[in-house]
Amino acid sequence: xRLTTKGRYAVTAMLDLALHASDGPISLxxxxxxxxxxxxxxxxxxxxxxxxxxxxxxxxxxxxxxLNREQHAxxxxxxxxxxxxxxxxxxxxxxxxxxxGGCQGGNTCLTHHLWCDLSSQIHExxxxxxxxxxxxxxxxxxxxxxxxxxQQTLIDTSLIEAKVSA
Amino acid sequence: xRLTTKGRYAVTAMLDLALHASDGPISLxxxxxxxxxxxxxxxxxxxxxxxxxxxxxxxxxxxxxxLNREQHAxxxxxxxxxxxxxxxxxxxxxxxxxxxGGCQGGNTCLTHHLWCDLSSQIHExxxxxxxxxxxxxxxxxxxxxxxxxxQQTLIDTSLIEAKVSA
DNA sequence: TAAAAACCTAGTGAATTACTTGGTTATATA
DNA sequence: TATATAACCAAGTAATTCACTAGGTTTTTA
Numbered sequence: 001x002r003l004t005t006k007g008r009y010a011v012t013a014m015l016d017l018a019l020h021a022s023d024g025p026i027s028l029x030x031x032x033x034x035x036x037x038x039x040x041x042x043x044x045x046x047x048x049x050x051x052x053x054x055x056x057x058x059x060x061x062x063x064x065x066x067l068n069r070e071q072h073a074x075x076x077x078x079x080x081x082x083x084x085x086x087x088x089x090x091x092x093x094x095x096x097x098x099x100x101g102g103c104q105g106g107n108t109c110l111t112h113h114l115w116c117d118l119s120s121q122i123h124e125x126x127x128x129x130x131x132x133x134x135x136x137x138x139x140x141x142x143x144x145x146x147x148x149x150x151q152q153t154l155i156d157t158s159l160i161e162a163k164v165s166a
Numbered sequence: 167x168r169l170t171t172k173g174r175y176a177v178t179a180m181l182d183l184a185l186h187a188s189d190g191p192i193s194l195x196x197x198x199x200x201x202x203x204x205x206x207x208x209x210x211x212x213x214x215x216x217x218x219x220x221x222x223x224x225x226x227x228x229x230x231x232x233l234n235r236e237q238h239a240x241x242x243x244x245x246x247x248x249x250x251x252x253x254x255x256x257x258x259x260x261x262x263x264x265x266x267g268g269c270q271g272g273n274t275c276l277t278h279h280l281w282c283d284l285s286s287q288i289h290e291x292x293x294x295x296x297x298x299x300x301x302x303x304x305x306x307x308x309x310x311x312x313x314x315x316x317q318q319t320l321i322d323t324s325l326i327e328a329k330v331s332a
Numbered sequence: 333t334a335a336a337a338a339c340c341t342a343g344t345g346a347a348t349t350a351c352t353t354g355g356t357t358a359t360a361t362a
Numbered sequence: 363t364a365t366a367t368a369a370c371c372a373a374g375t376a377a378t379t380c381a382c383t384a385g386g387t388t389t390t391t392a
Contacts, residue, residue: 001169002169002170003167003168003169003288004168004170004348004349005349005350006348006349006350008277008281009350011277011280012275012276012277015276015277016276025368027367027368027369028368028369029367029368035275035276036275037350038350038351038352039351040350040351040352040353041349041350041351041352043369043370043371044350044351046369046370047370047371057368057369057370058359058368058369059357059358059359059360059367059368059369059370060358060359060360060361060366060367060368060369061359061360061361061365061366061367061368062359062360062361062367062368063358063359063360063367063368063369064368064369065369076284108309109178109201109202109309110178110181110182110201110306110309110310110313111174111177111178111181111300111306112305112309113303113305113306114177114300114303114305114306115174118242118292118295121291122169122288122291125287125288125291126284129284134277134280137279137280139278139279139280140276140277140279140280143274143275143276143278144276147276170379170380171380171381172379172380172381175381191337193336193337193338194337194338195336195337203381204381204382204383205382206381206382206383206384207380207381207382207383209338209339209340210381210382212338212339213339213340216339223337223338223339224337224338224390225336225337225338225339225388225389225390225391226335226336226337226338226389226390226391227335227336227337227390227391227392228336228337228390228391228392229336229337229338229389229390229391230337230338231338333392334391334392335390335391335392336389336390336391336392337388337389337390337391338387338388338389338390339386339387339388339389340385340386340387340388341384341385341386341387342383342384342385342386343382343383343384343385344381344382344383344384345380345381345382345383346379346380346381346382347378347379347380347381348377348378348379348380349376349377349378349379350375350376350377350378351374351375351376351377352373352374352375352376353372353373353374353375354371354372354373354374355370355371355372355373356369356370356371356372357368357369357370357371358367358368358369358370359366359367359368359369360365360366360367360368361364361365361366361367362363362364362365362366
């Protein structure tokens with residue numbers, strides 16, 4: 001279980017999806033705008049989220065992504081694991097790879113079991129927090145509200161600009 | 167709180183120190199040999215561990231490093247934090263930097279508070295595990311025993327080689 | 333005085349991160 | 363049926379981090 005900013009990006013994006021679930025499919029362009037994450041990076045993250053059946057996609061105009069399960073049935077741990085998936089076969093596989101055996105020249109290293117334990121305990125902790133739990137937070141709701149207002153302003157502005165240029 | 171292999175190296179090295187505390191100061195060369203970590207990398211890690219008062223050093227022949235506190239008074243979280251210390255002022259400072267304020271163009275991002283909470287909970291979890299706790303583990307003791315045997319063999323071998331070349 | 337060890341600085345290849353560019357395919361709508 | 367929208371895909375890239383190498387100096391013991 002690796003904890004880096006990559007996983008945070010993924011959780012942020014999934015939480016954005018969850019918060020706007022009632023609007024139908026959400027385009028990555030929308031998420032990119034609201035959360036300040038580059039569109040192409042989101043595409044890469046969502047390719048992995050899709051491969052792990054956390055989201056489903058709808059192509060074409062009006063399309064986008066939707067959660068593939070209910071909000072309470074998706075937890076933070078699997079979101080992080082989904083984007084951290086890698087074929088990493090180096091070292092002793094503590095870092096997510098299911099690879100076991102021989103970390104230090106054929107022998108288990110001093111902290112092998114130890115790190116496995118810590119890793120699985122942190123994993124368990126994060127797996128008990130669902131997207132629904134995150135949505136219920138006061139601070140999350142407040143920020144979400146502000147972001148929606150900001151995006152609406154952007155849309156209004158571009159409409160005016162469109163009118164002006166017409 | 168970042169969880170990467172760097173922190174694991176540090177914990178492994180500190181645990182090695184703790185396990186050999188009764189032998190007086192332990193040289194980084196010894197730890198390097200036993201744990202398979204490069205000497206220079208250990209030097210860099212221990213510079214940070216020393217700056218955080220987790221270890222003290224003795225210079226000159228027979229010198230090395232010692233824990234600066236008793237084994238039960240040093241926890242995993244502070245070891246990891248010590249080597250992850252950085253002036254990272256990018257983003258919103260979730261990743262260890264005490265830097266707060268403005269992650270997304272002046273406003274807090276959606277998962278700011280969220281990540282602070284998760285981070286501090288994981289931190290608290292790891293701060294409840296001391297080096298003494300780690301030393302008490304069966305698997306740690308078993309690996310430590312094997313490593314000591316292996317190192318002794320290396321010493322014996324080099325003694326024989328020294329005799330032969332003399 | 334020689335050797336051992338901490339201590340310090342700089343550089344480096346590999347991996348990862350976050351992103352850019354430039355496409356193709358599928359599909360709803362005008 | 364044409365067009366725009368959006369997912370999907372591949373390649374490349376600057377910046378950062380990781381783990382390590384190289385080449386010192388300083389301190390201290392024997």
